[in-house]
Amino acid sequence: MHEPNARKPNLSGERIGLLAGGGTFPVAFARAARRQGHSVYAVGVQGMASETLADVCDGFVTSPLGRIGRAIRLFKRAGINRAVMAGKIEKTELFRRLRWLRHLPDWRAIHMLLRYASKDKKDDTLLLAVIREFQRDQIIFESALDYCPELLVKHGFLTRRKPSPAQWRDVRFGWELAKEIGRLDIGQTVIVNDTAVIAVEAIEGTDAAIRRAGQLCERGSFTVVKVAKPQQDMRFDVPTIGTQTLQAMRESGGRVLAIESDKTIVLEQPEVIDLANKLGIAIVALHAHELKTKMAS
Numbered sequence: 001m002h003e004p005n006a007r008k009p010n011l012s013g014e015r016i017g018l019l020a021g022g023g024t025f026p027v028a029f030a031r032a033a034r035r036q037g038h039s040v041y042a043v044g045v046q047g048m049a050s051e052t053l054a055d056v057c058d059g060f061v062t063s064p065l066g067r068i069g070r071a072i073r074l075f076k077r078a079g080i081n082r083a084v085m086a087g088k089i090e091k092t093e094l095f096r097r098l099r100w101l102r103h104l105p106d107w108r109a110i111h112m113l114l115r116y117a118s119k120d121k122k123d124d125t126l127l128l129a130v131i132r133e134f135q136r137d138q139i140i141f142e143s144a145l146d147y148c149p150e151l152l153v154k155h156g157f158l159t160r161r162k163p164s165p166a167q168w169r170d171v172r173f174g175w176e177l178a179k180e181i182g183r184l185d186i187g188q189t190v191i192v193n194d195t196a197v198i199a200v201e202a203i204e205g206t207d208a209a210i211r212r213a214g215q216l217c218e219r220g221s222f223t224v225v226k227v228a229k230p231q232q233d234m235r236f237d238v239p240t241i242g243t244q245t246l247q248a249m250r251e252s253g254g255r256v257l258a259i260e261s262d263k264t265i266v267l268e269q270p271e272v273i274d275l276a277n278k279l280g281i282a283i284v285a286l287h288a289h290e291l292k293t294k295m296a297s
Contacts, residue, residue, distance in 0.1 A: 013037035016147075017080035017139065018057065019071065019130075021087030022048040024267050025144070025151075025240060029086045030056045032148035041078040043071045048090060065089070068130065069108030072137050083134065084144035085236045091123070091203050108133060122185040124229075127236040143234040145265075153269070155261035155290075158283040159276045163256045167223050167282070169195060171258040174225035175291055182229035188239045191254070193222040206241070207248040220253020227288075228263035242267035246275050254281065261285035 016033055020026035020042050027050055030040045034056070041059040042049070054060040059078060063071045075083060105113075116129035131141045145152060163171060174192040177200075181187050187201030191213035199213040206226060213222055226239050241259060249257065257276075259266075264285065266272055276283050 013039065014082065015039045015041060015058075015079055017075045017078070017083030018042040018053075018144075019083060019085045019141075020044040020049040020053055021085075021089040022050070023088045023240070024050070024242065025088075025265060026050065026086040027052050027056055028151060028267065029084065029144045029148055032150075034058075036147060038147075041075070041080055043074050045087075045089060049087065064104055066105035066109045068112055068133055069106040072108060072134055072139065075134075075139055076137060081139055083139055083141050084147070085127070085130075085141060086144040088205070088240075090205075091126075123237055124185050124231070124233065128233070131235070141235050145234055145238065151265045151267065151269075152262050153259060153264050153266045153285045155285055155287055158266075158269075158273050158285060159281065161277070161280055161282040163223070163258075163282050163284060166194070167256045170223040171225060171256065171284070171286075172291060174223060175227060175258065175286075175288070178225045178227045179230055179288070182227060183231065185229065188229065189224060189226040191217075191222050191224050193217050193219075198222055207244055210245070210248040210254055211252050213254070214252025217253065221255045222253060223256040223258065224249060224254050225258045226264065227260045232263060234263075238265055239263065240265040240267060241272065243271055243275055246272060246279060246281060249281055250279050257281060257283045259283070259285050261287055 016038050018026060018030060018040050030053060033040050039058040042053045042057040044053055044060065044062045046062040046064045049062060061074055112129050112133040116132050117125050134141065170192040173195045174190040177197060178188065178190040181200060189201035189206045189209055190197060191199040191210060198217045199209045201209040210224060228239050
């Protein structure tokens, strides 16, 4: 979970570091932080971070995935002692051929892996290792959502279409399983049809898991359940959906998307809702403790 003693952002302008992966979340964070009077210095993961960051940040450079030491030096030269993570890191990069040559890990990255991630390479393990390595240089990570909490979806129906009774059963069935794979730090998403698991998200990510479900369930009409981990640290890997998620569902036959309210980021929410309504996809945001009540209503 997000550290209970973590300091909330100061209302006065400060210089904030942004360690940026792919997608639009880093851009949304930078815009929100600057609206609040902060300056943002971004180090983007090379080949993943959007070039749009150059237009919305006060400073923007890229660094290879394995160059942790370089990223730390760049932040220190910019006078950064508070930072956030935002954006998707393609973990599949770690399993490509010649990965060590492709990403050229420096000594700080090697130290980080040996010291903090020698036991396993789960998402939480690796991202907490990054945080600990930066902390050795007094750079403290906070939650990006402290600056843009409006990105977290509120409870209720987002679309005109609502799940059918059979789809509600799939939501309830998939929810418990998604929470369990989250507890095990495998993934955050389960795809279900007729109370049978069609696909489980792992390293490939949500959209790829949805497309795999479409190949396995040719009749379509399946339900996608995406939740936060029971031990969710709000500083990183917060469940996120956007228009690309809906496009993957359209291509694969998904009809219902159930997400966890107040713990899921919906990027460009008006566009997501408009697209879902056009495609006839139902989106519902639920609190875990209210799930059983919803199923009965």
